[in-house]
Every structure is written in structure tokens, then in C-alpha cells.
Amino acid sequence: RAAQFDVMDPEMYPVYPSFEAESSFSVNAAALYARAERVSYAAMDPTPNTQPNRTSIQFSGPYVFALDGNQMACDTDPAFVFPRPFTASKGTVSYLKLFGKQDVQIEFGKGRIRITDGVFNLDFRIPSMDLYAVEQAIPQSCAESFAVSPKDFLREL
Helix, strand or coil, X not given: CCCCCCCCCHHHCCCCCCCCCCEXXXXXXXXXXXXXXXXXXXXXXXXXXXXXXXXXXXXXECEEEXXXXXXXXXXXXXXXXXXXXXXXXXXXXHHHHHHCCCEEEEEEXXXXXEEECCCCEEEEECCCCCCCCHHHHCCCCCCCCCCCCHHHHHHHC
């Protein structure tokens, strides 16, 4: 693969500060991308007036979820628990495709996250916002339950 682009004037861009990892964990990039893609429809597209927590995908415990204020999408995998919660924009998550099906390290620094395979680094800011407690949004018990046929249910709708 090859890429070609015009050279940019270095004076126009600030020097990116060095990255010092405080903690890290390993995850399969393709599996993480698939989980994030499954819930991305519930994250709004960013606009200048949109709150960051409505445009982000959040990773916390066994959950990958997005919540825009009107709808919530959640992917649960009890086999993999994120050791530290974090958020990433839909655009940032789309770059996970660059890593293919290999395992990557997710490293946490001061206000930033780096996803790396040792050759390629994806470095982004962690938005400063409160994470949602997804466990509190998902009902743990129901007062009443009933079974429906999805085909019949959709026909009646």
C-alpha cells in the first residue's frame, strides 16, 4: 500500500507533546471495532453545539455503548472487561480498521489514549466528561414479562 500527500508547513502545527503511558491493556482490534460499530448508530454525528457525551462511544466494564439522549445501544461481552473506562468519538473508532485483525495495546496517558500495534499509533484526547453508569440504565429485573413473535409484533406495528 502507498499513500501520497502534500507536505505541510511545520510552523502551522504545534509540536505534539510526548506520550507517557500510565496503564495499558491488550485487545483484538477487529473485535473491538465490531463491538463499537454495532452501537455507533446511537451516537449522534458531532456538530459545534452537540455535547461530547452524545457523540461518543463509551467503553466500560463488559459494555460498549452509545447514548444520545433519545436512544441507547449496548453491546455486552462478559468475557472481556475493560480495566479502565474511556470514551472515543465515532470517527476515532473507525480508525481501528487500520489495525486489521491483530491485537493492539490501548495505553492511557494524562488526558490521552494511544492505540498501538508497535508500528502504527492512533493517539487521541480523552474528552473531559462524566461517563454514564450503564448498569443503572439497564433494568435488572422486570415486574412483568411476556413472549411475542417478532414477525407478528412487527406486522401489528
